[in-house]
Amino acid sequence: MKRTAFAKAAVSSLILATTMVGCAGSAFRPSAAAPQHRQDRDSLAAATEKALASRDGAKAVKAAEAAVSADPRNAAYRQLLGRAYVASGRFASAETALTDAMTLGNHDARTIVSLALVKAALGKNEAARELLSANADVVPAGDYGLAMAMAGDAEEGVRILSEAIHDPSATAQTRQNLAYAYALAGRWKDARMMAGFDLEPLAANQRISQWAQSAAPVYTAQRIALFMGVSIDGADAGQPVALALAPRQDAVDVAASDAAAPSPEIAVASADTTDAPAVDETLPDVAAATPVPAPAFAAPKPVVRSAALAPAPKPRAAAATRPIRQAGPVSNWVVQLGAYDNAAIAKEKWFALARRNTAIAARPALTSQIKVNGATFSRLAVSGFGDRAEAVALCRSIRAQRGQCFVRENAPDATAQRWALTAKRQQLASR
Structure with a gap:
């Protein structure tokens, strides 16, 4: 498929997705004013914002990496680094940076939607959908529905957006988001009808034609990249190892004490599943x-009896x-x-x-x-x-x-x- 056709489709998608970009997806658009702080690291953050505003991805990455290096546990800087990587088309690096931001406590809708779309672009649709589902109470319905559709669950996106358009706050953008979700679901008749609510017949037909050229699943990465307004960097080697998020010292201390604890094969395990280790939903x-059986109490040692004295086992119902x-x-x-x-x-x-x-x-x-x-x-x-x-x-x-x-x-x-x-x-x- 020609890139020009993709570009036309991406423009339409970007227009209909301004709800996402303006609300939850503003990770792809810098704020209007850069922070003015005396600290060097905040100056670096301001330089990153300025570079993003100028669409200079390489310069944004350089400044953001320096800011994170100066303050590694700053969630805002990690999220800013993720935005810079996205602007450079470095999706593998962006996934790491945005995940680190969430690990450090940044759970706003912007970060969640950005990370979900990056995961989808990397072919991790199921992980993207799980991330969105786990944060459904944080992400606005319009953004959630469109992101779900772009992450491979178009029917779920249609379901959410079908409800969202009846909200008093719904706009033409919400309806066009639903039209695009219909298109990704292969429901072209519904897509054409919904697009026609806010567009002239000729414009609606042109938009549907553009969407049809990029709706196939094989084009997911390109579609998301163009939605974000970037080109994929196929040479992305990932975030520098020096910027890897190190565990907190108290977590290290806990890990050390756990290492000295008895082996699970020796200790009596609790059957209460609430004690199972929590899985990070980000x-x-x-x-x-293959699923492993739930923990159970250690089995008692068998008692050896004489065959002549051993009573016959009675049948027991499970x-x-x-x-x-x-x-x-x-x-x-x-x-x-x-x-x-x-x-x-x-x-x-x-x-x-x-x-x-x-x-x-x-x-x-x-x-x-x-x-x-x-x-x-x-x-x-x-x-x-x-x-x-x-x-x-x-x-x-x-x-x-x-x-x-x-x-x-x-x-x-x-x-x-x-x-x-x-x-x-x-x-x-x-x-």
């Missing part, structure tokens, strides 16, 4: 692995998991466990996961359909949470066992399933 790119009864109102938050080719596979996966994790078995199961690149998938999730924090807690415990999940809002077409693990009696062999 780093949701979890490697796929304990069926009791469903959790939510005391208060149930929220709209769910924990998605996966997306599969069809509902039958989703059901099979639920039983496999539920047998390994009683917390999953105790929650109501939901399935919903989603279309991605023309293919339909069956999403599997569990619900019944009082609020988002409760859903996040379960997802953390699943990830702590090397499982995969992320928190999102429930789909309107979700179907509740009446699946349950039944108690099976053990059969004794005939003698």
Whole structure:
């Protein structure tokens, strides 16, 4: 595909996405006034802002790297460095810098959306969506929906933006964001109709034609780069090692004390999943692995008995998991466990996961359909949470066992399933 066609599409996308750029996505546009401070590091930050305003990415990176070097644990400088890397098309470096900014406490919508789009441009769509879902209460709905669509979940973007356009604060930009989400979802008729609300018929047709040239998933990185107004630097070797975020000294002390603790294989492990190590939700790119059983009490040593005195074991029924009864109102938050080719596979996966994790078995199961690149998938999730924090807690415990999940809002077409693990009696062999 020719770059000129991409450029035309990018201009349209940038126009319709001014809600994102102006509100949450202003990481790609510097503030009007540079900070005026006496400290050298703040002067460097001001120089970075000035370079960004002049679209001089290389100069911005040089100044921002110096500012971070002078004050490594300053979240604002780390976020500024991420912006400078984005301006230079260095997405791998930008991902590191923006992640470091969030680790240091910067959780504003600008940083979240910037990092999500960078991850999507690097081919980490699932990680981008998980990041957005984990911060859905921070990112404005219009920005969240468009970012979700650009990160590969166009149907979710359509769902969010379809609700956002009915808000009294909705503007023509919100409607055009929805039109673009429709286009990314392959719903061209809906995209044309929505674009026509604010554009003349000829202009709407031209915009749809431009979007069609860059809507294919293979163009995701180029589409996002042009949306940001930059060119991808394929030679980006990553952020300099000297700028790596070092752990705090108190964290180092804790790690040292943990190293002196007894081995988990020797110590008695707690069965309470709330003691499982928390997973940093700003780093949701979890490697796929076979789920590990939840920690349990150390097994007692076997007692050796005489065969003549040993009583025959009585058949015992396996304990069926009791469903959790939510005391208060149930929220709209769910924990998605996966997306599969069809509902039958989703059901099979639920039983496999539920047998390994009683917390999953105790929650109501939901399935919903989603279309991605023309293919339909069956999403599997569990619900019944009082609020988002409760859903996040379960997802953390699943990830702590090397499982995969992320928190999102429930789909309107979700179907509740009446699946349950039944108690099976053990059969004794005939003698």
